[in-house]
Each structure stands twice: as C-alpha cells, then as structure tokens.
Amino acid sequence: MLSAEQVAARVRELGAQIAHDYHGRKLVLVCVLKGSFIFMADLIRAIDGVPLRIEFLGVRSYGEGTQSTGVVQITHDLGRSVEDEDVLFVEDIVDTGLTIAHLLDLMRTRRPASVKVCALLHKPARRRIEVPIDYLGFTIEDKFVVGYGLDWGERYREVPYIAVVEHAELAH
Numbered sequence: 001m002l003s004a005e006q007v008a009a010r011v012r013e014l015g016a017q018i019a020h021d022y023h024g025r026k027l028v029l030v031c032v033l034k035g036s037f038i039f040m041a042d043l044i045r046a047i048d049g050v051p052l053r054i055e056f057l058g059v060r061s062y063g064e065g066t067q068s069t070g071v072v073q074i075t076h077d078l079g080r081s082v083e084d085e086d087v088l089f090v091e092d093i094v095d096t097g098l099t100i101a102h103l104l105d106l107m108r109t110r111r112p113a114s115v116k117v118c119a120l121l122h123k124p125a126r127r128r129i130e131v132p133i134d135y136l137g138f139t140i141e142d143k144f145v146v147g148y149g150l151d152w153g154e155r156y157r158e159v160p161y162i163a164v165v166e167h168a169e170l171a172h
Contacts, residue, residue: 002138002162007120007148010137011039014118015046018088018135026051028085028112032103033058033076035092038149038157039120039137043090055079057089061099072102078110087112091119092150094133095126104131121145121162138162 018027027050031040044052058076087107094100100117107115118135125142140162146152147159156163 001140001143001145001164004148004160007137007161008042011042011120012046014135014137015043015048018043018118019047019050022047022050022086022088025086026053028053028055028082028087030055030057030078030082030087030089030107032089032091032099034157035149035151036090036120039092040090043118053080053085055082057103059099059103072099074106082107082110082112084111084113087115088135089115089117091117092148093121093123093145094119094131095123097127097129097131100131101129120148121150 029040029044029052031037031054033056040054044054055078056076057078058074060073060075061071089100089103089107091100094117104115104117116134117132119133120137122133122136122139123142124139143164144152145162146156146165147162149157150162151157152165
C-alpha cells in the first residue's frame with residue numbers, strides 16, 4: 001500500500017512540522033505501544049531543535065484478530081508525570097477512534113499543558129467517534145494493514161512498508 005520510501009519521506013515531513021510548531025518549547029512524546037514504536041523511533045530523529053522526552057503507554061484493543069474489540073486495556077502506564085507539559089501522542093493508526101478518544105480523556109486527567117495526536121495512518125471508513133488528528137501521515141482505505149510496527153497477531157511488525165493483509169492470507 002505504501003512503500004518504505006513513501007513512509008520515510010512523510011515521517012520526515014511530520015517531524016519538520018512538529019519541530020516548527022513546538023520551537024522554543026519542550027515536548028513529551030507518548031508512544032502508544034506496541035504498534036507505534038518504529039514510527040516513534042523514526043519520528044524523534046526527524047524532530048530537530050526541540051527538547052524531547054519520551055514515554056510509553058501500552059494499550060490493547062485488537063487481541064489476535066483484525067477487528068478492534070472496542071475495549072481499551074492499558075497494559076503499560078507512563079513512567080513519569082506529564083502535568084504542565086506539552087504532550088504529543090504518537091499513534092500507528094486511528095480507525096474507530098475509540099482508543100485515541102479513551103487515551104485523550106485519560107491524559108486530560110493528568111493535567112498536561114496541551115495534548116495533541118500524531119498518527120501515521122487514518123482509516124476514516126471505520127470511524128465510530130470523531131477525534132482530532134493534529135499530525136497525519138496518510139489516510140488509507142478500509143483494509144487491514146501491517147508493517148512499520150503494525151501487526152497481525154504479533155507478526156509482520158518488522159516489514160519496512162505498509163502492506164494489506166489479504167483474506168487468503170488470514171486462513172494460513
């Protein structure tokens with residue numbers, strides 16, 4: 001669906017935009033695990049001149065399947081407070097919007113100075129709730145995708161591009 005070169009170029013553009021927007025400020029990037037870790041690693045290298053701190057927030061809403069369960073489970077919480085700090089969620093994909101809406105609500109209870117969302121992918125056809133995406137890599141069609149950190153049953157995260165999982169492959 002998206003080549004490694006397309007993804008890398010867009011991540012560099014997102015990093016430049018974030019660096020511009022947060023110039024002169026400190027920023028806490030919150031990597032939504034597990035799918036966003038590769039995106040986050042490349043993104044932080046593309047954000048020049050902004051003092052960064054990183055945090056990790058583990059969530060699960062897919063289990064082993066290809067459909068979100070709609071139930072968001074926190075599997076790993078932040079290591080430090082984000083009170084009075086600018087927070088940017090780094091998310092692999094926003095489809096139903098339920099996970100990021102839950103995380104935004106959770107983060108607001110921790111009183112950050114600001115909270116925004118950076119998503120590599122957006123799948124609007126699956127939207128169940130409207131959520132803000134302040135920095136967006138790509139809008140994609142309603143296909144189940146893997147690669148660049150996104151998985152299917154913990155497989156294919158290492159693929160350096162975004163690929164569609166065809167139904168024929170699901171049977172294997």
